[in-house]
Amino acid sequence: MTTALMRKIKKGDTLRVVSGKDKGKSGKALEVIRDENRVIIEGVNIHTRHQRSKKQGKKGERVHLAMPIHASNVLVVCPSCKKPARVGFQKIENVKTRICKKCKSEI
Ligand SMILES: [Zn+2]
Structure with missing residues (x-):
């Protein structure tokens, strides 16, 4: 199911993260x-995984x-406007576009 929330993000x-441990x-x-209403963001919510090296005697890697x-x-x-903004939609000649609710420009 695609919610309205997910249509706003591409x-x-x-x-910008606005709540949780990575706030700011x-x-x-x-x-x-889309199915989970989740996004993967570069540099956010980083988890470290230890990966064992396949070669003997070599140290495992941290990923x-x-x-x-x-x-x-x-x-x-x-x-x-370079600001975190709420996204709205507008329809011009039957084409739906995303707009910034702050400065009204197209995103
Ligand atoms: Zn804006």
Whole structure:
């Protein structure tokens, strides 16, 4: 199910985290998981995984992975006014576009 919330976020958007442990961070949306209402944001919600080396005698690697966070915890950063903004929609000649509710420019 795609909720209205998820229609507001697109892959490649700059997102600002507004609640949770990563509050205040921002980054690029790497992946949008619409079915779960979650997004993976570059540099946000990083979990470290230890990966054992396949070669003997070599140290295992630590891999940093960005885990998905819930979309209700983020706002889209408007490319025009550079502020985290609520996203609205407007219809011009039957084409629906996303707009920033602050400066009204198209996102
Ligand atoms: Zn704006």
